[in-house]
Amino acid sequence: MNIFILTGAGVSAESGLGVFRGPGAALWKRHDPIQLATPEAFARDPALVHEFYNARRRNLIAASPNAAHVALARLEASLAQRGGALTLVTQNIDDLHERGGSIRVIHMHGELLKARCASCGAVSDYRDDLAVDSRCDCDGALRPHVVWFGETPLYMDEIYAALDVADLFVAIGTSGAVYPAASFVREARAKGLRCCELNLEASENAEEFDDRRYGPASETVPSWVEEILAR
Ligand code: BV8
Ligand code: ZN
Numbered sequence: 001m002n003i004f005i006l007t008g009a010g011v012s013a014e015s016g017l018g019v020f021r022g023p024g025a026a027l028w029k030r031h032d033p034i035q036l037a038t039p040e041a042f043a044r045d046p047a048l049v050h051e052f053y054n055a056r057r058r059n060l061i062a063a064s065p066n067a068a069h070v071a072l073a074r075l076e077a078s079l080a081q082r083g084g085a086l087t088l089v090t091q092n093i094d095d096l097h098e099r100g101g102s103i104r105v106i107h108m109h110g111e112l113l114k115a116r117c118a119s120c121g122a123v124s125d126y127r128d129d130l131a132v133d134s135r136c137d138c139d140g141a142l143r144p145h146v147v148w149f150g151e152t153p154l155y156m157d158e159i160y161a162a163l164d165v166a167d168l169f170v171a172i173g174t175s176g177a178v179y180p181a182a183s184f185v186r187e188a189r190a191k192g193l194r195c196c197e198l199n200l201e202a203s204e205n206a207e208e209f210d211d212r213r214y215g216p217a218s219e220t221v222p223s224w225v226e227e228i229l230a231r
Contacts, residue, residue, distance in 0.1 A: 001084040003228075004166035004193075005072065006184055008091045010173020010200055014066045014218045015096055017059065021175045022201060037148045046132045053144045054129040057112050060094050061127060068172070068217035069100025071225040076102055078229050087162035089155075091174060091181050093146050106162075108153040108181065114145035153180060163187050169195045170224075173217050176203035185209065198224055 009019040020033050031052045035041060042049045076086040088105050090097055093112040097105045115126035119140025126142070134142040147153050163169070169188035176182040185195050185208045197209040198220045206212055213220050 001079065001082070001168065002087070002162075002166045003075070003079065003084070003168045003170060004087045004089070004162055004184075004188065005170045005172060006089050006091070006174060006181060007072075007097070007172045008174025008178075008181075010175075011068050011072075011090075011217045011221070012063075012066075012092055012094050012096050013173065013200075014068070014216060015063045015094075017056070017063055017092075017094055017096075021177055034149070037146070038150060039148050040150075042143065042148070050130045050132065050134075050144075053112065053146070056093075057127065057129070060096075060112055063094070063096065065096040065100035066218045068221035069096050069102070071222040072097065072172075073101030073103075075225045075228065076104070087159075087166065089159055089162070089181075089184075091178065093144075106155050106158060108147070108155055108159060110144070110146040110154060112144065112146065115142040116145040117141070118143055156180070159184070160187070163191065166191075166193055169193045170198065171195070171203065171209070172198045172221060174199070174203060176205035196224070 013019050036049050036052045072088060079086045088097060088102055089108055090105060091109050093110055095113055113125060113127055114123050115130060116123045117136035117138060117140040120136060120138045122136055123145050130142055136142055169185060171185060182205055185205055188195050189208055195209045196211040197203060197206060198213050201214060
């Protein structure tokens, strides 16, 4: 069985990382992520955008994966043992899926713990604070390796290839507000896949899903994984 899973900020909410919309979004008191997660904001005030990501990077390093991350890692290992596969695509820039044990994670919006050089494009692991004078070995300026609004998501070919061979599409902890990620369920339905939504509340594209389960991911994801593995 090949399962395609798309996760969003809701899967990391119970690990203390902020969500962008819906319950818990109030975490963003000082900065509105939608306003700051843009190349224009970075060009206008790089120090402010660095501060926004530095605070999130420090918060992430102090955070831990939750039961939802661990359950998805178990699903990946169990499916592989049975000759199946899990493709885990995340909109999240945290590394909690990896720290929860997931091996193959596709970060379509980039990664908070990596930096990218504006000159040579080199991507490197980066766990410290970034500043306007942070430099690459080639002396180019460094920015968070994150896909901002208006920028092209990463690994789109790999994502569509995985959708082509999937038997089941599952969206977890995403509001369905951001494209092109929010359009994946429509691609899945067009291919005749069953679609399942695990979220705290109905997402903006809830009507696209055949199976919808609402509650905190740390509860809904482990019980859904148990059900799948019991089949
Ligand atoms: C692009 C990194 C062109 C930065 C992010 C139509 C077509 C194409 C594009 C557009 C379009 N309309 C508009 C656009 C442009 C734009 C867009 O979608 N804007 C929106 C606001 C309308 N899209 C783009 O610019 C994208 N680029 O389109 O390029 C292109 C198109 C196709 C092919 C090639 C090129 C780039 C978007 C990427 C932006 N970067 N993140 C950062 O993190 O700082 S997006 C940002 O929002 C995060 O990644 C976040 O994850 C993501 C999506 O939000 P969600 O993950 O869903 O999180 P959210 O807070 O919204 O929802 C959380 C959910 O969890 C809620 O439903 C809540 O109820 C639930 N929840 C809460 N607690 C729990 C829970 N669930 C379970 N348990 C809990 N405990
Ligand atoms: Zn460089």
